[in-house]
Amino acid sequence: MSALLRSFVSGDWHTAPDEGRPLFDAVSGEEVARISSTGVDFGAALRYGREVGGPALRELTFHQRAALLKALGGHLREHREELYAVSARTGATLGDSRFDVDGGIGVLLAYASRAKRELPNDTVYVEGPVEPLGRGGTFVGQHLCTPLHGVAVQVNAFNFPVWGPLEKLAPAFLAGVPSLVKPASPTAFLTARLVELIVESGLLPAGALQFVAGSLGDTLDHLTGQDLVAFTGSASTAQTLRTHPAIVRNAVRFSAEADSLNFSALGPDGDLDLFVQGLVTEMTVKAGQKCTAIRRAFVPAGRVDEVVEAASAALAEVTVGPEGRMGALASAEQREEVRRSVKALADAGRIVVGDPEEDPVGRGAYLAPVLLVGDPERAEPHEVEAFGPVSTILPYESTAQLVDYAARGQGSLAGSIVSADTAFVREVVLGVAPFHGRLLVLNEKDAKESTGHGSPLPQLVHGGPGRAGGGEELGGIRGVLHHMQRTAVQADPDTLAALTGRWVEGAERRETEVHPFRLHLEELRPGDTLVAGPRTVTQEDVEHFAEFTGDTFYAHMDAEAAAANPLFGERVAHGYLIVSLAAGLFVDPDPGPVLANFGVDDLRFLTPVKFGDALTVTLTCKQLTPRETAGYGEVRWDANVTRQDGESVARYDVLTLVAKQAAT
Numbered sequence: 001m002s003a004l005l006r007s008f009v010s011g012d013w014h015t016a017p018d019e020g021r022p023l024f025d026a027v028s029g030e031e032v033a034r035i036s037s038t039g040v041d042f043g044a045a046l047r048y049g050r051e052v053g054g055p056a057l058r059e060l061t062f063h064q065r066a067a068l069l070k071a072l073g074g075h076l077r078e079h080r081e082e083l084y085a086v087s088a089r090t091g092a093t094l095g096d097s098r099f100d101v102d103g104g105i106g107v108l109l110a111y112a113s114r115a116k117r118e119l120p121n122d123t124v125y126v127e128g129p130v131e132p133l134g135r136g137g138t139f140v141g142q143h144l145c146t147p148l149h150g151v152a153v154q155v156n157a158f159n160f161p162v163w164g165p166l167e168k169l170a171p172a173f174l175a176g177v178p179s180l181v182k183p184a185s186p187t188a189f190l191t192a193r194l195v196e197l198i199v200e201s202g203l204l205p206a207g208a209l210q211f212v213a214g215s216l217g218d219t220l221d222h223l224t225g226q227d228l229v230a231f232t233g234s235a236s237t238a239q240t241l242r243t244h245p246a247i248v249r250n251a252v253r254f255s256a257e258a259d260s261l262n263f264s265a266l267g268p269d270g271d272l273d274l275f276v277q278g279l280v281t282e283m284t285v286k287a288g289q290k291c292t293a294i295r296r297a298f299v300p301a302g303r304v305d306e307v308v309e310a311a312s313a314a315l316a317e318v319t320v321g322p323e324g325r326m327g328a329l330a331s332a333e334q335r336e337e338v339r340r341s342v343k344a345l346a347d348a349g350r351i352v353v354g355d356p357e358e359d360p361v362g363r364g365a366y367l368a369p370v371l372l373v374g375d376p377e378r379a380e381p382h383e384v385e386a387f388g389p390v391s392t393i394l395p396y397e398s399t400a401q402l403v404d405y406a407a408r409g410q411g412s413l414a415g416s417i418v419s420a421d422t423a424f425v426r427e428v429v430l431g432v433a434p435f436h437g438r439l440l441v442l443n444e445k446d447a448k449e450s451t452g453h454g455s456p457l458p459q460l461v462h463g464g465p466g467r468a469g470g471g472e473e474l475g476g477i478r479g480v481l482h483h484m485q486r487t488a489v490q491a492d493p494d495t496l497a498a499l500t501g502r503w504v505e506g507a508e509r510r511e512t513e514v515h516p517f518r519l520h521l522e523e524l525r526p527g528d529t530l531v532a533g534p535r536t537v538t539q540e541d542v543e544h545f546a547e548f549t550g551d552t553f554y555a556h557m558d559a560e561a562a563a564a565n566p567l568f569g570e571r572v573a574h575g576y577l578i579v580s581l582a583a584g585l586f587v588d589p590d591p592g593p594v595l596a597n598f599g600v601d602d603l604r605f606l607t608p609v610k611f612g613d614a615l616t617v618t619l620t621c622k623q624l625t626p627r628e629t630a631g632y633g634e635v636r637w638d639a640n641v642t643r644q645d646g647e648s649v650a651r652y653d654v655l656t657l658v659a660k661q662a663a664t
Contacts, residue, residue, distance in 0.1 A: 004034045005192045005213035008199060009045040009180075011052070011206055016040075016214070023189055026091030026328040027364045033189040037214030043222040045180060045210055049151035050226070053178030053207025058147055060205075061122055063628050065174050066115035068203055073108035075201045076194075080105070083162060083194065090161060090187040091328030091365060096286045103455075104166035107474075110458040111170040118477050121625050121633075122501055123176070127486065130496065130504045137506040138492050144500065145484040147176030148253075150226030151210075152483060153219060155241070157232040158184035158330045159289040159387075161191045167458070168230050171479035173208060177228070180210045180219070184233065186330045188213055225250040228483060230473060232291065235259040238469055255482065256469030257462070259385050260291055261409040264453055265298040265402055265428065267419025272303075272310055274442055275418040278453050279391060280314045283369050284326040285454070288389035289334075292414040292454035296381055298402055301395040308373065308393065312353050315369050320360045329365040329388055341386035342370055348381060349374030349392060356390075382408035399424060403431030411466020416440040416453040437464035437472070502623045503527045503638065509620055516621060517588035520661035521633045524621050532585035533616030534644065537573050537609055545577045573609040578650050582617040582641045593659040595632055603652035607643070614644040622653065632659045 002022070007014045020036030057065065076083070080101055087097035119125060125145040133139045152172040156164040165181045172179050183191035195211040198204065212219075223229070223246045231238055235258040241247065242254050264282075266275040275297075282294040299307045320326045329335045342356040354370035369389040374381045376394040382405070396402040406415060406428075415436045417428050420443040429439055438460060440453055456462035461475035472478060489499060493506030503509075503526035512519065516528045546552045554561040555568055562571045579600070588594070609615070618640045626633035635658045641650040 002031045002033050004036060005188060007037055007040050007213045008195055008209075008211040009040055010048040010210075014040055020214070021185075023186060024331060025089045025364075026330055027089065027322050029332070029364060032089055033192075035185050035188055035214045037212050037217060040212060040217060042212075042217050042219040045212075046151050046219065046222050046227070049178040049180060049207050049210060050149060051207075053151070053205065053210075054147070054149055054176070056205035057173070057176040057178060057208055058123060060176070062115050062119035062125070062174060063121040065176065066112040066119070067628055069108045069115075069170060069173060070112035072198065072201060072203050073105050073112065075203065076105050076108070076197060079197050083190070083197075086190045086193050087162070090190055091287065091330055093325065093327040095325075096327055099285060100160050100162045104160070104163035107163065107167045107458045108170050111174055111480075114459070114476055115174050115480070119174070119480070120623075121628065124500060125481070125484065126500045126502060127481075133490060139490070140493055140496055140504065140506065141488055141490045142496055142500065142504075143486050143488055145481055145486050147484055148226045148228065150177065150224060150228065152177050152179045152228045152230060153216075153223070154179055154181050155216070155229070155231045155233065156181065156183045156191070157291070158186045158334075159286055159291070161187040162194050164232060165191055165194065167456075167462075167474060169209065170458070171474070172228075172483050173204075175480045175483035177483040178208045178210070180212065182212045182216050185214070186334070220244045220246050223247060223250060223252050225252065228253040228255070230255045230471070231469075232257040232473075235467060235469070253482070255463070255471035255473060257291060257413065257464075257471050257473055258467065258469035260411075260413040260464060260468045261295045261382060261385055262292055262412045262414045262453075263296040263298055263406050263409065264294045264416040264418065265396075265406070266300065266303065266307065267417060267421055267424050268300050269421045269424070270418035271444060272306065274444075274447055276307065276310045276314055278416065278418070278442065279311060280318070280369075281452060282454050283315070283371070283389045283391050284318055287327050287329050287367070288369070288391075289330060289387055290454050292456060294391050294416070294453060295385055296405075296409065297391050297393045298376075298396050298405060299393055301397050304373065304393060304395050308352050308371075311371055311393075315353050315371060318369060320366055320368050322361075322364075326369070326389065328361075329367055332365045334387070335365045335367050338367060338386050338388035338390065341384050342372075342390055344380055344384045345372055345374065345386060345390070345392055348378035352393075376405045382410070399427050399431075403428060406432045407435045409435065409467065411464050411468045411470075412436050413462070413464040413468045414438045414440070414453060416442055418442045420444065435465060437461055437468065497526060501526065503620055505638075509618075515588045516619070517594045518592050520593045521624065521626060521635070521658045522661050524624060524635060524658065526621050526623060528621040530586055530619045531616065532619070534614035535581055535585055535616075536614045537577075537581065537611060539571075539611045541581075542571070542573050542577065542611070545574055545580075549574075549576075551576075568608050570610060573611075573613075575605040575650065578605070578609055578615065578641055579603070579652070581615055582639060582650070585615070585617045586619045586639070595657045595659055597654065597656050599655040601636075601653040601655065603650070605650050607647050607649045609643065609649050613649075615641055615649065616643075617641045619654070626660070631662070632657050634658075
């Protein structure tokens with residue numbers, strides 16, 4: 001008897017006391033492993049995640065969590081060949097395995113990189129600007145996002161045993177929420193090895209990741225309002241989970257990625273080769289077992305024969321088998337399910353390529369690609385998903401008809417439009433967008449760089465409305481914030497600054513004894529302020545700046561034209577001259593901790609500056625962002641340039657890199 005897969009719960013490995021049920025090699029049909037979660041105390045596992053994993057993660061900043069994700073990605077990269085070998089037993093070709101394994105590792109690295117750029121080196125995420133709530137500026141509000149104090153229960157599908165768990169783990173981990181991973185049984189032996197590698201690395205804090213091999217038992221009964229559930233699988237199972245009493249009673253955040261009848265449409269002007277290449281790729285990668293695969297291929301009625309001929313020729317080149325271009329389905333049971341679905345689709349059309357009853361290899365769960373031509377007015381093409389190497393060509397007569405047919409899928413993860421006709425594309429995209437989570441427009445301009453119809457990207461939302469489950473598993477920082485509670489905090493400016501670690505307008509300023517540019521990163525505090533000026537702006541300044549830069553816009557140089565301008569009434573100074581003069585007032589010229597100015601954000605010119613106006617700049621340290629692995633950090637300064645009457649003429653943030661004391 002083969003080995004029993006172990007669960008990793010409550011900080012230790014657990015082996016079920018029973019024999020479990022067998023899992024089979026999709027290529028040979030041999031037993032690979034057995035699976036059972038008998039004996040797992042699921043309530044204790046959730047408590048362990050909340051009481052051990054959660055606090056450990058919440059002690060880390062976003063950047064520290066990102067560094068761990070990056071290190072984990074590097075560790076798994078070193079073990080890719082081992083994962084490829086195990087993946088082959090799921091029926092995957094080497095290309096499929098790379099798609100799954102490398103894709104999952106890529107998600108970890110992409111999230112780590114994005115977190116360094118878009119999240120603070122802090123444990124609190126501040127969302128949006130400060131909202132003034134009173135006229136005097138003493139009552140303000142802001143939204144803060146903090147990690148939920150629960151566990152993200154992640155139920156994955158069989159088709160991506162590596163990518164699936166990692167794409168859910170990454171945003172939860174970055175948010176500071178521990179994960180409990182439950183893979184689909186047919187390919188759980190690959191996820192089990194993935195988790196073993198992660199645990200062996202010792203990189204993640206205790207309790208940050210738990211793993212269940214087998215049934216979830218009574219896990220859902222123990223959920224609280226602080227927990228989350230993310231599910232990938234069938235719509236019927238999603239409905240069962242979504243309506244579980246504990247999920248309903250406690251308003252548990254539930255995200256689902258379910259059945260999806262994705263479409264690809266060839267425009268009247270569309271490139272036939274690009275369309276067919278995309279169609280055949282989506283039919284054959286992972287043997288069509290992709291939630292984003294093309295199930296409905298919409299083609300102008302006059303081009304159906306042309307498409308069938310080209311697709312038939314391309315599919316004829318596809319070899320099926322252990323060494324072929326297309327691998328096996330995940331199990332013999334899955335192959336039978338696909339065959340039943342093809343029969344239903346054939347009742348509404350005709351098969352033009354392939355025989356679903358044929359066994360192309362003679363062993364294993366193999367099925368040759370099947371292409372149909374269907375009737376788009378029938379319900380079956382829009383309701384039946386054959387989760388395998390199957391797609392149906394459906395003709396359309398007009399753009400409006402195409403939009404209508406695409407929407408009959410009742411919600412999909414992905415769609416694609418092959419066309420360079422921007423008017424056609426606009427009508428289709430705006431028509432079908434409410435029914436799709438992601439849309440690809442493909443033509444010769446973007447084809448070389450495009451990742452293809454079926455590749456979800458961690459930078460963009462992955463999920464879809466309606467039948468597709470209503471979830472958004474990925475989507476950059478959106479995926480992280482899904483695991484956090486957004487709270488509106490109303491307070492005075494000083495209290496809000498203390499809560500957020502950022503100086504806000506109206507909070508206390510402190511003029512330092514030395515120039516703040518002489519202070520190292522560790523010595524600076526939000527609220528440290530320099531007031532410099534005044535500096536009178538003269539006509540000579542404006543004319544010199546115009547001559548030097550070449551900016552001779554009439555409002556600065558032509559008195560008569562400027563007088564006719566309803567905004568100015570007379571000649572005024574250049575906005576960029578104001579910024580330059582302000583820099584001249586606040587910059588400390590000698591070498592010191594400030595290494596560079598790397599940008600200006602949110603620059604606004606608020607009031608015209610006229611000849612004779614005297615400018616003063618107030619520069620206040622607004623936010624400190626240390627870099628974990630560098631000898632410097634980022635400092636954001638609030639710059640407020642005012643004239644002699646106190647009116648602000650320009651407002652912006654100055655961004656600098658400032659050395660750490662230990663690095664100098």
